[in-house]
Amino acid sequence: MEALASFKKELSSPKKIFITTHVKPDADALGSSLGLANYLIKKGHEVTVVTPSDYPSFLYWMEGNDSVLDFTKQEDHELAKKALKNAEMIFCLDFSVLGRVDELGELIRQSEAYIVNIDHHQDPEDFADFRYWSTEAAATCELVYELIVELGDKNLIDKATAECLYAGIMTDTGGFRHPNTTKNVHLVVAELLELGANASQIANWIYDSNSVNRLKFIGFAISRRLIVREDIHTAYFAISKKDLKKYQSRTGDTEGLVNYALSLDGIKLAALFSEREDGIKISFRSSPEVAVNKFAASYFNGGGHKNAAGGKSESSLKETLEKFESLVEKNQEELFHHEALSAD
Ligand code: 5GP
Ligand code: MN
Numbered sequence: 001m002e003a004l005a006s007f008k009k010e011l012s013s014p015k016k017i018f019i020t021t022h023v024k025p026d027a028d029a030l031g032s033s034l035g036l037a038n039y040l041i042k043k044g045h046e047v048t049v050v051t052p053s054d055y056p057s058f059l060y061w062m063e064g065n066d067s068v069l070d071f072t073k074q075e076d077h078e079l080a081k082k083a084l085k086n087a088e089m090i091f092c093l094d095f096s097v098l099g100r101v102d103e104l105g106e107l108i109r110q111s112e113a114y115i116v117n118i119d120h121h122q123d124p125e126d127f128a129d130f131r132y133w134s135t136e137a138a139a140t141c142e143l144v145y146e147l148i149v150e151l152g153d154k155n156l157i158d159k160a161t162a163e164c165l166y167a168g169i170m171t172d173t174g175g176f177r178h179p180n181t182t183k184n185v186h187l188v189v190a191e192l193l194e195l196g197a198n199a200s201q202i203a204n205w206i207y208d209s210n211s212v213n214r215l216k217f218i219g220f221a222i223s224r225r226l227i228v229r230e231d232i233h234t235a236y237f238a239i240s241k242k243d244l245k246k247y248q249s250r251t252g253d254t255e256g257l258v259n260y261a262l263s264l265d266g267i268k269l270a271a272l273f274s275e276r277e278d279g280i281k282i283s284f285r286s287s288p289e290v291a292v293n294k295f296a297a298s299y300f301n302g303g304g305h306k307n308a309a310g311g312k313s314e315s316s317l318k319e320t321l322e323k324f325e326s327l328v329e330k331n332q333e334e335l336f337h338h339e340a341l342s343a344d
Contacts, residue, residue, distance in 0.1 A: 007130040008151065010089060010114050017047045018087035018113070022095040023102055024251065025055040027206060028168030029094040032118065032140040034064040035164035036091060039148055042156045048083035050076075052101045056252020058209045062167070063160035071104055087113045094140040094168075096124035096133070097303075118143050121304065122293060135305075138180035141168030142188050159196030166197040167206060174259070175203075178307065179288045217247035222260055227321075228267070232328050233336055235261035236271040238321055244274065258283045268336060269295075269328065273313075273320060280313040280320045290335055299327050 019037055021029035030051070037047045050069045059065070069076035069083070084090070084104070090113045092098075098105035108115065109127060117128035120137040137143045145165050148157060157165075169189055173181045176189075193199060221237055228235045237257055247253070254274055261270035268287040273280050282300055286292035286307045293309040296302035302311025313320040328335065 003130045004150075007114075007116065010130075011043070011045075011151070014044045014046070015088045016083075016086050017045050017089045017091065018084050019047060019049045019091040019093065020101055020104055020108070021051060021093045022100040023052040025051050025053075025059070025094075026168075026255070027059060027171040028139045028141055030055055030059050030062060030065075030068075031164040031166075031168035032093045032144045033091075034062045034068075035141060035161045035168075036093065036118075036144050036148075037064050038158070038161040038164065039144075039153065039156055042158075043153070048080070048087075050080040050083065050104070052104050054251050056255065057250070058206050058252060059167075061205050062164050064164075071102070081107070084108070084111065087111065089114045089116065092117045092119070092128065093144070094119055094121075096121040098125060098127055118147065122306075123303065136182075136184075138178070138182065138185045139169045139172035141165040141172070142185060145188050145192065154191075154195075157192075157195050162192040162195040162197040163202055166192045166199065167202050170199075170202060171206065175207075180305075211250075211253075213247050213249075214253045217243075217249060217253060218257060218260075220247065221257055226261060228261075228264065229325065229328075230266060232325075232332060233266060233268040234270070234325075234328050235264050235267045236273065236321075236324070237261060238317060239272070239274040240317060241275045241277075254283075258285050261285070262287070271324065273317060273324070275317045280315070280317055282311045282313065282320075284309045284311065295327075295331065295335065299323075 017040055019033050021033045033049050037049050040047050050071055052071050054070050069080040071077060071080050084107055090108055090111060096119045098109055115128045116130045118132045118140055120135055120140055122135055124133055132143055132147050169185060173185060225237050225239055258270050258272035262285045268290050270285045272283040284292040284296050291306050293304045293306055296304060296309040296311040300311030300313060302309055304310050
């Protein structure tokens with residue numbers, strides 16, 4: 001309560017505000033950042049949104065997208081650094097450990113600005129002056145909506161802001177299908193629709209904007225790069241650098257692919273390994289009873305939510321796959337049968 005009062009006090013006069021989110025932002029990361037930014041601008045603050053990397057073009061429709069600075073872009077880098085240096089408040093959205101924002105993390109740690117963390121991931125690092133955090137929330141966008149309401153400013157959520165927030169809730173619940181699709185999710189979403197969000201338009205922008213290359217890539221991956229190990233309830237995709245190049249893969253093109261592996265009957269653990277410039281990026285998904293975030297944190301330097309997590313590996317693709325298979329084999333009991341060890 002005290003923290004909330006100090007946060008409200010900070011916001012009570014116009015501030016220079018820096019908003020950032022995790023590397024390779026998804027709809028929840030960017031939607032919560034831009035939704036919050038649009039609101040804070042209406043309140044009279046000066047706001048800069050900086051992403052630690054680029055993000056998929058199917059998010060470019062979001063209001064405020066044109067002003068986002070990408071820390072990895074030469075032309076944006078200095079502007080972003082300056083905004084961070086001048087910031088009086090820093091908002092960290094949709095991540096709970098500073099390692100998730102690459103080099104920005106250390107700069108934020110050293111900053112003397114008032115730091116706010118709005119997030120729904122497990123095990124938050126203690127870096128914020130004010131934390132608006134709940135693992136019960138399906139999406140950071142849900143928390144941003146609730147925070148604005150708590151500040152008594154629901155009337156400042158316009159159609160464009162409602163659409164940013166709706167997008168994050170829609171995608172983080174897997175289109176209102178994952179176990180995190182609570183009654184509260186539907187209540188919040190109902191309010192966002194009331195505020196003007198157009199559900200079918202947003203679904204169209206996000207899910208129906210494939211390039212021909214992307215669709216062909218998905219077809220290729222499913223027919224040629226899917227490995228199914230029914231004996232250990234596991235299926236995974238292994239995508240090489242060469243594959244990505246062949247299909248002219250762009251940021252966002254592999255998003256959602258892992259769900260095809262999980263959609264197989266009897267499969268409880270799915271993964272996507274993609275070979276990137278800086279190592280192997282891994283996406284994990286699991287059925288409701290399997291805690292894949294613990295597995296990602298223990299063995300692949302990652303984390304996330306119980307049923308949707310990520311990680312990385314610096315070994316070769318082949319070695320990483322061998323390690324993965326043998327670890328699933330070794331941890332079968334804990335992964336698939338040991339309820340007590342499941343994370344929330
Ligand atoms: P995705 O597979 O969509 O990239 O990520 C799924 C979930 O895992 C997201 O909530 C994301 O924040 C989290 N995640 C992805 N990669 C990492 C990682 O390298 N470290 C941690 N701690 N979380 C990750
Ligand atoms: Mn999220």
